[in-house]
Amino acid sequence: MRPAGRRLPASARVILGLAATLLLTGCARTGLAEPVTAEGKKVESLYVVVYYIAVLIFLGVLGAILYAVVRFRKQPDDETLPPQTHGNTTAEVIWTALPLIIVLVLFAMSYGTLRVIDEAKPVKDLAAVVNVRGIQWGWEFDYGNDKVVSGGASDDEPPTLVLPVGEDVRLVMTSDNVIHAFHVPNFLFKRDIIPGRQNQFDIRVDIPGTYGGQCAEFCGTEHAKMTFRVRAVSRAEFDKFVEELTGDNCQGDESEPSAELALKSPNNQIKFVDVESEEQERCLKAPADTPVKIAYENGGGQPHNVAVVAGSPSNPKETYLGLPDAKVIESGRITYDVPPLPAGIYTYFCQVHPNMSGTYLVQ
Amino acid sequence: MTTATTEEIATGGRPEGMSMPLLGMVLFIASEVMFFGGLFAAYFNIRAQAPEWPPSGLEHLHATIPGFFTVLLVLSSVTMQMAVFAIRRGNVRALTRWTAVTIALGVVFLCGQVYDYSTLDFTIRDGVYGSTFYTLTGFHGAHVFGGVMYLVVVLIRSMTGQFTARHHAAVEGASMYWHFVDVVWIALFFTLYVLK
Amino acid sequence: MTTTAARPSAAAHTPQPRSKLMDYLTTTDHKKIGVMYLYFSFFAFLVGGVLALLVRSQLAQADGAVFTDPDTYNQLFTMHATAMLFFFIIPIWAGFGNYIVPLQIGALDMAFPRINALSFWLLPAAFITVFAGYLTGGGPAEAGWTEYPTITTGHYAGANGHGTDLWIVGILLVGISSTLGAINFLVTVFKMRAPGMTMFRMPLFTWNIVVTSMLTALALPVLTSALIMLFIDRNYGGSFYDPALGGNAVLYQNLFWFYSHPAVYIMILPAFGLVSEVLPVFSRKPLFGYKAFVMATAGIGALGFSVWAHHMFTTGAVLLPFFMFMTALIAVPTGVKFFNWIATLFHGKLTFETPMLWCLGFMSMFLIGGINGMFAAQVPIDYHIHDSYWIVAHIHYVLFGGSVFGVYAAFYFWFPKITGRFLDEKIGKIQFWMTFVGFNVAFFPMHILGVAGMPRRIASYTADPQWELLNQISTVGAFFIGVSTLPFIYNVILSMRSGKPASADPWKANSLEWATSSPPPVHNFDSLPPIRSERPVFDARIEREAQARLAAGPSPSGPAGAHA
Ligand code: HEA
Ligand code: HEA
């Protein structure tokens, strides 16, 4: 007679076998968004390895449980007690050490990946620096020089962030109100946007295309509608896009051009402000063909300088004021000299923080 | 072979070590330490990221008058301990006396706190400086107030003769709590008034 | 005869007849208080469950057409988690702890019976306070159970109303209740153990309540401080968390998780303890590696204090490698528990009564929850899955597949002790399998949604057909869990009236709660067996059987492998 308990192994084995084949034959990526960035690829490889380790642990442990359940059932007429074992030190050591080793391996792999994806690239290697501002409930993508694309929950179409493919770009994130998070599933990445704090990360999109993105940190009523898109295009197309973005901070600015300009950065902040009003300064107006002095005060906490270029901070065509002449200061005051320039639209910015920028209008 | 009866169970298996109320008080104080730990953590976090401390427009707090009240509070810890020593010897009258003195010092300290508040030219609404200052000192003040209430109970029970050299867990508990409140104040005094 | 009955003086005078209701309202008996905890928190579970079903209804369609105002939805998931965490899962373990811990250590009551009653009564007060938010104009709290600033400090109309203030006050009350309860448990266990009950003979459920209580006593006050500062920011013009005025929004997160991570162990450790009680009973073996269990429990508790920032990996404001490593390290003591549980099963003689079924369900489902938590612990992966449905899957695999399965196991295991009657086994098994299936249908698809990028806390989502399908499956599963709750309620009502009567030790169990009648008398014990190991009731039973055999005449063999 076959004991009742012995009939289950077959079915259990079938279930286990099925599960194993299912899990081990490439459903690791099930659902996982297709990575399109260099960093995302790294995360994907890590995810897949962790996935297999996880499946093995799961099957191993669950298998042991099922095996015990099937193998060690009490027979109906058996009223004797099994051997009363209380423990085994060797076993204890083994199953403390085993998870510890797995944990160490996981740590080594994750830490390696983390260093790569969190690495900050040198500013000079960046194809673009885009300021991402989270607002309730929408987005502002600021390419410097007040070239801004914005939109939000109340618009028909979500705003689109355009990025060049194949080159590193930096996204610098700020918020004036609540915490949001920049999340593009296809980047396999997100980063919080926190008021009072500047977060940034560098990525390289490798595959051209349009990808959906969405705020991932609960931020109020329309959190669910705080969507955006990322369009990755060739460098040429990107440059053209930025070029054509109308962005002139000086529109609506009534101030008179002056050869004696003043700027300030408050303590520990990454922005230029007007010396008197302390409001963010986005427009400097200078007279044409006249040497100009910019009196600059750094409130400390962050190194800054002031540079003046034609073009954008990430893609200057001509530099009129810049390193090494435009010295970076940690704090205190300094005066920068801008050579005489013909009338036109220029850009001023900080070379340490290229996203600190504004329009330098020569009239 | 031993077999426990209900009487044995009822007296509790563990007469050794601290009495139950006292152990309860120790644990309660441990949790209070963590509570103030949270507030202090907030304070130092905010202070560390502030460009200047105190913020421009505010003077560094004057330590003289609060310093005087600090001495009073430390003194009250001494008098409280005297009360404990008294009852351990079984001297109920001394217990009553020392407890009364401790209460008086506690009340004076609270008055001093109110006075100190009245001299300050900033409020809880004035940025992080005000928020942290009033929250920390306010919650400490509330604990002093709670301690005074507790001591008043001890005083009444002492006057009605409820304590003996053997049974005075409430006094021990009160003293422990009072020392704790005192230590918190010393930490507060140094961080808020002295540390530059 | 190894136990001598002593006539307790405490039981000598019978209480005057009073109405049963008044009796419960004024009681300081740990057992009655425990029962009230159980009723109250199960009620909160139903409330939280109904809210969850509303959440799932909304998510059944991409456009979220059920509640057109997203704020209504935001209130639903916030209050769902609040009910489940603060009013169900934490208190229900306090309830079982209240009933069982004094019995397990052979004590007559908790150390401070009146404070114990206060701890309980604060809970309904807190519940009413929090849910009174529904009566205010702005509705209840709606910024998630985490209530992060700065949405809660004036930047989100939905959270500006009194609902959020009521939430804060209510949770502060829960905090006082839990802290007092924790101190009570600790003093009870340290001071009131029966003679012979050394710390290392304590049942593991009691051990886990000890570690849980330590976590509560030391971590909860930090949440109290965080919430008080939040309250000051909201109502008295404070600026702790307002960056515009020099505050720091991330500060709140640090303080909040300093409590709320240990809190997840507060929610799971008692279940670990319960499993460690049930498996030996139904395997007919002692727990394998008792000391290792105690160490692992303490280890989980200690490590629990150094991992809080794994909820903040994407803030860019925390030390990533440290928290990543410490978080993953918790798999080691948890693994020790798992392997010892399995070793307990091995070479046992297993039977599958409902408590055992729930425990086996617990082991397999919490395993998934622990492992998917390990994904979140790897920072690069968490960058992707943070605040996504993967985390929602994690939450429910550990909390439902773990804690709630443990709660059901506890109900089936201790119901005979508490009421003197068994819960019906057949209905129990039906309920188990329904819940098991419904649970996996509801929550497994969330992993796929998570890695596909669906964020949590959204009232509507992209009309991607795959997302919609997975969400619909999940909703069906959720309703199936809801339905599976009904047999349980039926079972409880039925069994309380006409269940199979249970003896003092109906499961042939090990720990002291089985040494007294079912239900126990007011004074808990008429007598205690001698306590010479962590299985006093087992020892006494073996000795009794041996003597019975001796009395019946010489027998060729003793009980196989009887523990000496
Ligand atoms: C009962 C509650 C409970 C428990 C026990 C756990 C246990 C764990 N949790 Fe979980 N967690 C929550 C409840 C819980 N969690 C909740 C509610 C949230 C969300 C909060 C919110 O934002 O609303 C959360 C969120 C959360 C996050 C943040 C995710 C995010 O927001 O991005 C992380 C990240 O690290 C995490 C990790 C872990 C880990 C590593 C464990 C470990 O303790 C698990 C360890 C167990 C095992 C690993 C299985 C058994 C072990 C073995 C068989 C040994 C061999 C295994 C290995 C070597 C891997 N949890
Ligand atoms: C112990 C904790 C616990 C438990 C048991 C549950 C149980 C459930 N949870 Fe919960 N959940 C959380 C803790 C828990 N949850 C937490 C912490 C969050 C995060 C919140 C946040 O983001 O802030 C969350 C979030 C959360 C979400 C994500 C919301 C979002 O991010 O937008 C969802 C979505 O599906 C969900 C669903 C469910 C479901 C379907 C159940 C089911 O298991 C419920 C089953 C249903 C019942 C048990 C009801 C039975 C009752 C009846 C059938 C009626 C009978 C009535 C009478 C007799 C009167 N939960």
Ligand code: CUA
């Ligand atoms: Cu912005 Cu969510």
Ligand SMILES: [Cu+2]
């Ligand atoms: Cu955690």
